[in-house]
Structure formats: structure tokens, C-alpha cells
Amino acid sequence: MDVDVAGASTATATATADDARPAGTGRRRGRPSTPVLSQEAITRVTLRLITRRGYEAFTLAALAKELHVSVSALYNHAASKQQVLLWAQDAINATIDTGPFATLPWDEALASWARSYRDAYADVTPLIPVMAVLPVSDAPGSLAMYETVVAALVEAGWSGGEAVNAVVAVESFVFGSALDTAAPAEIFDVSEDAAPVFAAAVADRHRRYGRGAATADAAFDLGLDALLAGLRARHGSGA
Amino acid sequence: MDVDVAGASTATATATADDARPAGTGRRRGRPSTPVLSQEAITRVTLRLITRRGYEAFTLAALAKELHVSVSALYNHAASKQQVLLWAQDAINATIDTGPFATLPWDEALASWARSYRDAYADVTPLIPVMAVLPVSDAPGSLAMYETVVAALVEAGWSGGEAVNAVVAVESFVFGSALDTAAPAEIFDVSEDAAPVFAAAVADRHRRYGRGAATADAAFDLGLDALLAGLRARHGSGA
DNA sequence: TCATTATATGAATGACGTTCATTATTGTCA
DNA sequence: TGACAATAATGAACGTCATTCATATAATGA
Numbered sequence: 346m347d348v349d350v351a352g353a354s355t356a357t358a359t360a361t362a363d364d365a366r367p368a369g370t371g372r373r374r375g376r377p378s379t380p381v382l383s384q385e386a387i388t389r390v391t392l393r394l395i396t397r398r399g400y401e402a403f404t405l406a407a408l409a410k411e412l413h414v415s416v417s418a419l420y421n422h423a424a425s426k427q428q429v430l431l432w433a434q435d436a437i438n439a440t441i442d443t444g445p446f447a448t449l450p451w452d453e454a455l456a457s458w459a460r461s462y463r464d465a466y467a468d469v470t471p472l473i474p475v476m477a478v479l480p481v482s483d484a485p486g487s488l489a490m491y492e493t494v495v496a497a498l499v500e501a502g503w504s505g506g507e508a509v510n511a512v513v514a515v516e517s518f519v520f521g522s523a524l525d526t527a528a529p530a531e532i533f534d535v536s537e538d539a540a541p542v543f544a545a546a547v548a549d550r551h552r553r554y555g556r557g558a559a560t561a562d563a564a565f566d567l568g569l570d571a572l573l574a575g576l577r578a579r580h581g582s583g584a
Numbered sequence: 585m586d587v588d589v590a591g592a593s594t595a596t597a598t599a600t601a602d603d604a605r606p607a608g609t610g611r612r613r614g615r616p617s618t619p620v621l622s623q624e625a626i627t628r629v630t631l632r633l634i635t636r637r638g639y640e641a642f643t644l645a646a647l648a649k650e651l652h653v654s655v656s657a658l659y660n661h662a663a664s665k666q667q668v669l670l671w672a673q674d675a676i677n678a679t680i681d682t683g684p685f686a687t688l689p690w691d692e693a694l695a696s697w698a699r700s701y702r703d704a705y706a707d708v709t710p711l712i713p714v715m716a717v718l719p720v721s722d723a724p725g726s727l728a729m730y731e732t733v734v735a736a737l738v739e740a741g742w743s744g745g746e747a748v749n750a751v752v753a754v755e756s757f758v759f760g761s762a763l764d765t766a767a768p769a770e771i772f773d774v775s776e777d778a779a780p781v782f783a784a785a786v787a788d789r790h791r792r793y794g795r796g797a798a799t800a801d802a803a804f805d806l807g808l809d810a811l812l813a814g815l816r817a818r819h820g821s822g823a
Numbered sequence: 824t825c826a827t828t829a830t831a832t833g834a835a836t837g838a839c840g841t842t843c844a845t846t847a848t849t850g851t852c853a
Numbered sequence: 854t855g856a857c858a859a860t861a862a863t864g865a866a867c868g869t870c871a872t873t874c875a876t877a878t879a880a881t882g883a
Contacts, residue, residue: 514807517760568753575810
């Protein structure tokens, strides 16, 4: 995925440098000439760590090591591990494409948004349960996303309340589907004796849609089409 | 929720006893006359603990205490904490009601199943990411559920492959929605300055649907109706 | 009877998140 | 210029957690 952290081109002089690494060889204590840590650096390395090595590998020790810094130094910038995850959440949400809402009818834009949303989270599924439950208030990237999406629905004639419900519903489907992409390919491998109809249906599914990621995609496509067809039926197609 | 663990009426002599508690006052070491622990007892107390005190409170220490047993004793029965959670998963899935598939048209039965599914998991949201990703093979309760649901869809004329996709899609929506029920009521509390349209929409939502759990329910209802309308449009209504 | 097996125990281990006293550098104000 | 607060790093604790291990004892069965 390789998320571009918000403000990538602002203060950070490190730019494309290999990684935060003090110029002097092995300075030890006290305030360094130029700060090693920042929300931006922490967030960038956090996303890289989770994407490459998975969530279990994401410990503050690993994060600190990657940043060439002591664990306790992290606490000068982040109040907790939870906060670091919040930053990561916001950075991910900032990458979700809301552009289509400016040009396409609401239903097509919503579909496009849902796909972008699922893609963004498929790499970081362990964050989903954390995310799905966290306040949006102090996450500017997430907030901007909701504003755009809900505004487009209201513009198209939805009431505010139903617009939020529709967004939450689509979001729920997206989160669930992103989790599904993390499931092992053999999740439904099952003996014919134990569940004959189900086993046959799973075999048929593989014949039609392939294996692994392809099956998760097929289920997502079917569900998204159905969900949007239902929403359209309720409010008339857009534009 | 109060899940009835599978096999509640089998070997366990404890029956309705307050809790596993050795008859003799404070026996200390060695094999007891009658075993305190069993998969059934561990699973029952696990579900009670998670339901009542939340997932964060579910530690092996807490589990052992509730069972009046040492932590290490648990390892004579379960290989790991993960395994204990797997048992819990299967017990929960066994409580999901698939009865309607025997009598109702597929779409109504699917809706009823989805509601039962969401209710079952709303109390144990932290299990969702564990669950959504775990193989179904050695979980007899889960397997039986899939067999019933898929068989009903195939009976109604769905191809096996699409039936599985539809089930996965509904399941994804259910998991996502169950996560949503765990969100704090103030998750969307936001200042009007930062996101005016969104803030107004959230206010409208509260006016129409109430606060807290009621809003999550409204979003779930809207999404489920839409999803099923879309699936119906694709395959004709049931019966 | 006596070895084996099942089931419990407490103590030790190592990983983790978090706190704290300490140290060194920077920027600001008299 | 010199004092001083603020900033940003450090290593050493701490408490909690899951897991392992050596040990003890009751039940089972040959």
C-alpha cells in the first residue's frame, strides 16, 4: 500500500533519507541538535512495520529500534501506543480517495469510495477493530473524509440522518470485507462428510471465481452491488 | 447473551452449582477427587467473563480465579489462550438461530439469521477479528451453521458459488456491524467548524433515531434491508 | 501392589507497555 | 552574556501478561 503520511512535504528535512539516523556516530544522552522523532516519522515507520511484518510484530520496542531510538523516547511525542495507532488510522484514512464524489452520481461515487476504503485497510486488518471503534473527533483526515461523503449524499437529497446511517452501513460492510481478505485461502476447506452441500458449494465457488484473494473479491463485489442496488431503490439513482 | 455451552447436560455433574468449587475446604495440591476443569467449564466461564467485564478483563489470571484454580492448571486442558477463544467462538456460533431456513423464504430467513448473528457477536466484539479469520474445519458448531444456510440458498435456486459469496457478503456486513455496536456513543461528536455538513447530519441522525445503541441499530437495519433488496433483485424473491 | 496417568500447584521466564529520575541541548529573556 | 525553562533523548525500574517447568498427589489399571 505504502501510505503517504499527511504533511510529507512539510517540516521534515529527512525527505527520502534511508531513515532517521543522527549524523554524529552514536550520540547518547540529552537533547539532540536535530530531533530524531516526530509524529510524522513515528507514523511513517509504524505503517511500514505493520504492513511489512504484521500487527503482532508491531511493538514499541520494534518501533523504537526501527527509529534508532530508545523506547522511552517515544513517550516524549506520543502519550501511548494507542495514540500511535490513532495516528496511523488517520494517515490511512487520508489516502482514501473521495475525489469521485465531486464528479460522479452519489451511488457510483459511494461504490468507488468503498473500494478505495477496502483496499486501504486490507493491508492493515489488525487495525480494523481498533479503528472501527475510535472517535473521529481528533483525527482530521478521517473527519475530512466523512464531511465529503455525507455532503455528497445530502446534496443528492438524502436526509442527514439517513446519510450517516448509509455511510455507517457501507463502512461496516467494508470493514467486514477487509477482515475477510485476511482469511487464509483454506478457511472453508472442509470434508464432504461433515457438510456435503457446503463442501460442494465451496468447490463450485472455486471453479467459478478462482482461489484465494479472487474469492474474497467476488464476495465483496456481489455484496457491494447488492448494497448499492438496495440504497438506490430507496432513494432513486443519483444526479 | 448467556450462551449455553454445547453439551451442557453431559458429563458435568456440577450442573447448576454456583461454580466449580471443590467440596473439601481448600484442598491444595495433586489430582482432586473430581476434576475442577473441563473444556465445558472453561468455555462457560470464558463467555461469562467476556460478556460481563469485556475482553480486556479476560486474562488467564481472571479466568483461573473465577474457576478457583491456578493459572497453570488451565494448561492441562487448553494448549493456549487462543484455543480457549476458539472454544468460545464455536459455542457462540452454536447459538445462532438457523431455524428460519426451514420454514421461511430464503431472503427472510437470511435476514433473520443475520440479526441473530449480529446479536450473538455484539457482546463479544473483540472475538470478531479472531473469528473472521479462523478455519471452520474443526469447529463443528460453525460448520453446521454454514451447511444449513448454504443449503437453503441452493434449494432456492442459487448456484453453489454465488450462495457462498452471498453468505460471505452478509457475514462481512454482520461482523462490521457488530464492531460498530461497540463504538462509543460519542464517536461522531464533532465541532461544527471542522465539518459543518457532517456535524449537522449527525445531529439530525440523533433527532430521528436516538442515541447510542439505537443509532447502530438503525444503520444495521438500513444496510441489511438494502443488502437483501439487492440480493433479491438478483435472484427473485424466495419461496 | 505399584507404576502410570491425570490433574493440580507455585515459582520462574521473557515480552510487553508504561513511568521515572536523569542528562544534555536549544531558545528566550533579563 | 548568562540564567533558565522547555525540549528531547537515556536506561532502569515496575506491573501485567502468557507460557513453561519441576513437583506433588489422587485415581486407574495391570
